Amino acid sequence: MSEDGNDFELPNDAFEPVRQRVDVQVGNFVRSGDTVYRIAQVLDFESVVAVGVESGRSVPLRIGDLRPVDAKGAKPLAADISTIADEDWKVAEQRFAAIKPLANELYLGRHQVEARSKEVGVDAATLYRWLKRYKAYGAVSALIPQRRGWKTGKSRIPVFAEEVIEEVIRDFYLTPQRPTAQKAVMEVFRRCEQRGIEAPSAATIRSRLNRVTEKQRLRGRGFKEKAKNKFLPAAGSFPNADYPLAVVQIDHTPADIILVDDVYRRPIGRPWITLSMDVYSRMVTGYYLSFDPPSETSVAMCVTHSVLPKDEWLLLHKVDAQWPVWGFPKTIHVDNGADFRSNNFQQSCLMYGINLEFRPVKQPRYGGHIERVLGTLLKEIHDLPGTTFSSIREKDEYNPEKHAAMTKSEFETWLVTLICKVYHQRLHSGIGMSPLKKWEIGIFGNAEVQGTGIPPRPANRLTVLLDFLPAFRRTVQTFGVTIDGMSYYAEALRPWINAEDPDARDKKREFIFRRDPRDISAVWFFDPALQQYFKVPFADQSLPSMSIWEYQQARETLKREGKKSVNEHQILHAITELRSRVDEAKEKTKKARRQAQRRTEHEKKVSPAAPMPAEPLKPSAPLLAPVTGLVEGDIDAFGDIA
CATH class of the missing domain: 3.30.420.10 (Ribonuclease H-like superfamily/Ribonuclease H)
Structure with missing residues (x-):
């Protein structure tokens, strides 16, 4: 449902981007099906033992089936990279620069954070908050300024009570004195009473204590060498390549x-x-x-x-x-x-x-x-x-x-x-x-x-795939959107036709589109209101699937023939003609066979994001019959990863 009440349903062609990660570490919370679990033991690369938060029962789980607990609430991370305002990016980059020396530390002490806070002129508690948010999502966009108000996935207890719990964990629980969990609960009650804050329940406090990872617990409670021996990997020979994925x-x-x-x-x-x-x-x-x-x-x-x-x-x-x-x-x-x-x-x-x-x-x-x-x-x-x-x-x-x-x-x-x-x-x-x-x-x-x-x-x-593919900024017209001379349209674009730029009323608003150059028969449109991507096909459904290089060669062929104004139907006929030439020549020439094979690879539409296609390959438009590829020249195009 769009904000203006217009319904359109694209079950297979729309999705909300999620940039959270499933952090498979002991003590972390994950979701399997509709149940939330806390990881108790990592068995190998494929399985873990986890404890149901509500039932308290231990069960084995496949790592491939695990999902983030609050993926649906990650609205700040749902935006397309290119939609983030420059000023917000600057703020996020400044915050990331402030925490960067601390972000990759396996074991972080209070003195390191306090020393860094003095260097950058930011309160230590703020640095802790930025670090926590960055590590939760693993994306710099998690540091962009947030709008005020309660958000799904955040704690519902008062923010001051939450700060007291974090303070007690940091300054009282994670200390060489190693106080018990019960003493930590009582300390939270005491500090809340001193400050006139309504104290959270003991169960809430204990749940926060359970979120402390084993690495943090060992490090903070005086087992520094044990933590190093247990969790610090051996050094490599390449500068800074001291652990996997460094x-x-x-x-x-x-x-x-x-x-x-x-x-x-x-x-x-x-x-x-x-x-x-x-x-x-x-x-x-x-x-x-x-x-x-x-x-x-x-x-x-x-x-x-x-x-x-x-x-x-x-x-x-x-x-x-x-x-x-x-x-x-x-x-x-x-x-x-x-x-x-x-x-x-x-x-x-x-x-x-x-x-x-x-x-x-x-x-x-x-x-x-x-x-x-x-x-x-x-x-x-x-x-x-x-x-x-x-x-x-x-x-x-x-x-x-x-x-x-x-x-x-x-x-x-x-x-x-x-x-x-x-x-x-x-x-x-x-x-x-x-x-x-x-x-x-x-x-x-x-x-x-x-x-x-x-x-x-x-x-x-x-x-992940879309984040690394090429992006374009375009306005939406009554006929849809045009990229490289080709028009695209879908119902998802209708609410944004001739939309005004909210920051400049005399300009039309530009939107983000992403495209896989191996198949330009559709683009991905990012809806800024719904925070979702929608797949938008060619406006002219008679056009076949084609790569950007195949399309560019067809345009060049038409230009050489003296047709200055190139339209989509001319492109269609040019591609049909060129493919027909390939069909006749591919048994004879290596270049033609290479072009035909490139098209075959493109049509598989296999990528790291979708290794197993959900549907069998569909043939091109009927008028193209069994022709494939191009013949003119050996285009430097992209093949398929499959």
Whole structure:
């Protein structure tokens, strides 16, 4: 329901973005189904033992089934990144700068917060509040100024009583004197009476005490060394890569293999691999495979794949293995390529509190870890039919196109198997053990050191993907919205037609749209009132699905034919004609087969956010029949990650 009372129902094409994370740590509260639990023990990467808050019963739970307790109340985090006002971003960035030296500390003492409060001129209690909010959501947008008034998910006890409880926990309960919970309850009663505040119930106070994590309890109650031994991970060799996901490196390379198309199984060329790896453990955290050179979209896909769980991805490729890697890194370390320097990517990293660090110019040693991993994988590829090897000398008289035999899907299944069953399991000379073992030690620890715990899992897959995809600002007209000359319309736009800018009455209001360049047949519209995304298709439903590169080539073809004013129907006919040429030529030429395969990959519509498509692929518009791809030139387009 829109604010003006207009009903429209888009059950499969609308969702509210959620940027909370499921923090799987002992003592934290989570939801499974309709029940709230407190985690009592983490068994492994797949399961925990939790206690029902109301029933008090202990039950085993799958980590993949857990959800944040108050995800529905996270309205400040529901906004699209681009809708946050510049002044609010400045405030959030200032607050984040104030707490940043403290945010990544595993164990935080009062003296550190008080010292930081003096440095930045902010009250220590305020810093604690900002830290608590940032750590709860893991996003810088959690620090934007909030409107006054009670919000869903917040405590219903008076704010002064809440402050007294926090004060008692900080100054009384978490001290070397180690007072009991009952004494802490009585201390809250005493301080409330002194200040003339209505005291909360004993049960409420005890519930707040139960939220104190084991790490905080050990640290605050005089077991500093025990806390270090139990939770502090071993140090690595890369600067600041001292624990899992402290530093993740990303790089691209063309794979040393010629692949074949799905239809004729004839050569179409080399794919590109974008790979991300955890420097601490050398685990591969994610990848993106396509027939196209790297750009902002390949980076978005790789980062999204890196931070999301891989269970469904393994099912998609029918690989029976473990890949227990997910979570946002503290730092992403990259080279100085333009694909990493886009404003959207930098803003997305800021949203999730990721420090984007660029490799120093002319100092290649800083990229050595990721380059060695890529080199290891490429070396394994040299055993496959169709390999190009890494040099002319190695290739000698071998003809890779003559021996090419694997399709992209077959190669990707092989790659996932290689990563999970070989590379992750094999002894790594740089760390003295396998990457998977190092990762497990960093997370769970061993007899000497226990790790940081399981990383928080993103609560919503699609939100993560959209946050990293390209964004556009557009006004809404009576016919809908226009992006790159193509019109889009859906009922979700109707309330905002010719809407005025609330800050400038003589201007029309601009709204945020996000788009996957691999399929521009629809865009995602962010409704600022409902705080939801809506999928908006082409206004002309006769238009087929197409990539941005396919569309751009059709426009260029029409321009060369002297048609200055290009409309959608001309685009449709141009694409139909170009695809027809491909259909005739793809059995004859490698470029045409490559273009046809690119389109096939785009139509799969598989992404890290949706590894398993809910519906089978639908054919293009009837008038296009079985034609696919383009023929004119070898477009530098993006393939699919599937």
